[in-house]
Amino acid sequence: NAGVTQTPKFQVLKTGQSMTLQCAQDMNHNSMYWYRQDPGMGLRLIYYSASEGTTDKGEVPNGYNVSRLNKREFSLRLESAAPSQTSVYFCASSQKGGGSPLHFGNGTRLTVT
């Protein structure tokens, strides 16, 4: 089992460019999440998907879009990258409900110049 896989691991973009961060899980989890982490700060929720076909905004959704492609995959898109979006992005998945821990990927380190 790979768990939660994120691609790419590293990315450098110029301001205004677009890109999609990919996330896939092989644990048959219902819920998936995208977080960002900036230096010295905790994780902030961007978007989440409680189940296939549904998505909802988190704490910091502006500048991002998401797609829950199927049960396994949850992608995060930056339409027009800005330097403020330089961050480490983590994808996570879990079964729905309080008794189920989140499993995290190893992150995508994005720099926008």
Next chain:
Amino acid sequence: DAKTTQPPSMDCAEGRAANLPCNHSTISGNEYVYWYRQIHSQGPQYIIHGLKNNETNEMASLIITEDRKSSTLILPHATLRDTAVYYCIVRSLGGGNEKLTFGTGTRLTIIP
């Protein structure tokens, strides 16, 4: 969602028990307490969770006060590999609101 409060940093001597506190005074009856840790810039790692009773697993013990307004994560014999940022969060039983926020956590440093 209930908010959590943790001290920003703590030190612990290697081999001693590390006790990390968390305050969650607004927790509701259907919310679990979860602990995660993050080593360097890796993805957060699940440690333990509980609802009302104390819990223990191979990594740690979780002590939840009777009124559930605070909890303590105990690493019984801390090693240098336990140096990390530790996050305490709450999560609802039904999973209806999944806007899970992590806060800034406690930076635990294990001292040789």
